[in-house]
Amino acid sequence: MPKWYIPVAIVCGLMFVASPLLIANAPYEATMGLVQKIFYYHMPSAIMFLVAAVVCGIASARYLFAGAPHQDRVAWAAAELAVLFGIITLVTGPLWARKAWGVWWQWDVRLTSSLMGWMVAVAYLLVRQYGGAGSDKLAAGLALFGMANVPFIYISVNYWRTIHPATSVVPTLPVSMGFPLWFCLTAFVLLFVLLLKLRIYLEEERARLDSLYLSIEE
Amino acid sequence: MSTLRALVAAIMLLVASAAFAFGPPVSADNVVAQAQSQGPKQEQQNEFTPIEQLPPQEQLPAARLLIAAYVFVLAALFLYVVSVSRRVGVVRREVQRLEADLKRTGRA
Numbered sequence: 634m635p636k637w638y639i640p641v642a643i644v645c646g647l648m649f650v651a652s653p654l655l656i657a658n659a660p661y662e663a664t665m666g667l668v669q670k671i672f673y674y675h676m677p678s679a680i681m682f683l684v685a686a687v688v689c690g691i692a693s694a695r696y697l698f699a700g701a702p703h704q705d706r707v708a709w710a711a712a713e714l715a716v717l718f719g720i721i722t723l724v725t726g727p728l729w730a731r732k733a734w735g736v737w738w739q740w741d742v743r744l745t746s747s748l749m750g751w752m753v754a755v756a757y758l759l760v761r762q763y764g765g766a767g768s769d770k771l772a773a774g775l776a777l778f779g780m781a782n783v784p785f786i787y788i789s790v791n792y793w794r795t796i797h798p799a800t801s802v803v804p805t806l807p808v809s810m811g812f813p814l815w816f817c818l819t820a821f822v823l824l825f826v827l828l829l830k831l832r833i834y835l836e837e838e839r840a841r842l843d844s845l846y847l848s849i850e851e
Numbered sequence: 852m853s854t855l856r857a858l859v860a861a862i863m864l865l866v867a868s869a870a871f872a873f874g875p876p877v878s879a880d881n882v883v884a885q886a887q888s889q890g891p892k893q894e895q896q897n898e899f900t901p902i903e904q905l906p907p908q909e910q911l912p913a914a915r916l917l918i919a920a921y922v923f924v925l926a927a928l929f930l931y932v933v934s935v936s937r938r939v940g941v942v943r944r945e946v947q948r949l950e951a952d953l954k955r956t957g958r959a
Binding site: 649653666668671674675678720721724728729731732828831834835838839841842845848 | 913914916917919920921923924925927928931932935936938939942943945946949950952953
């Protein structure tokens with residue numbers, strides 16, 4: 634692992650320890666009250682879910698068109714992170730919605746497209762795990778669909794009638810709410826980079842293991 | 852096998868969070884009886900009521916939902932880190948074993 638890994642991991646850990654204090658000290662939102670504080674982890678995990686889908690898609694495209702094995706490992710790692718951050722988004726969202734909207738789930742465009750994006754990432758992992766020979770190319774194709782869905786997820790709230798808040802809400806937040814949000818987002822970005830690096834390392838070790846088995850068989 | 856285990860752990864986590872968030876079960880009969888006893892309140896439907904002024908029976912426990920969300924996030928991240936670390940450990944041990952075998956047989 635690179636030299637920066639441990640220091641960044643320590644910084645990230647400290648940020649996650651400090652984040653509940655900042656969130657607790659942030660003011661209550663006027664209409665939703667306490668439950669709105671789910672936002673400080675919900676939004677960063679949603680952003681990381683979209684970033685993971687884009688990383689997976691770009692790496693898959695480079696694997697498909699340039700044939701670089703390293704890109705395939707990056708794509709697999711990113712797909713796993715898309716599933717992880719996606720499930721966090723899809724669980725914390727309904728917990729917030731139950732109080733704010735009165736329902737756990739609404740089949741509106743943001744929620745439905747997010748669920749679809751998450752299911753594409755799950756499908757990617759299932760294809761890689763159980764698809765057998767050639768599954769890498771098939772999964773890479775799936776990842777392209779997943780990436781194509783990302784802009785749709787992001788802008789959907791601005792173009793369709795939906796009860797989910799629009800993207801214009803975040804830039805208008807007061808500093809007292811904006812600072813904890815950007816702090817949490819930074820912590821999630823660091824966590825994403827650390828997990829992606831660790832997961833790619835796992836794939837590289839697996840590739841090394843495969844080459845060792847091949848050299849034993851020869 | 853590890854995928855299956857991770858899936859079971861994720862499902863258990865989901866169920867635990869949902870159980871915590873739902874709280875004690877409320878029977879449908881009680882809800883209907885409560886709604887009938889209150890009668891129609893047309894004026895409430897046409898007016899904005901701040902959340903802190905809602906009657907207690909109409910309030911959901913926000914703290915419970917908030918805690919369930921944060922517990923789920925931290926538990927999911929922790930389980931994933933443990934899962935990847937375990938997988939890395941297994942693969943590294945296997946690599947070291949094979950490298951030792953190759954060195955012993957003089958093929959390294």
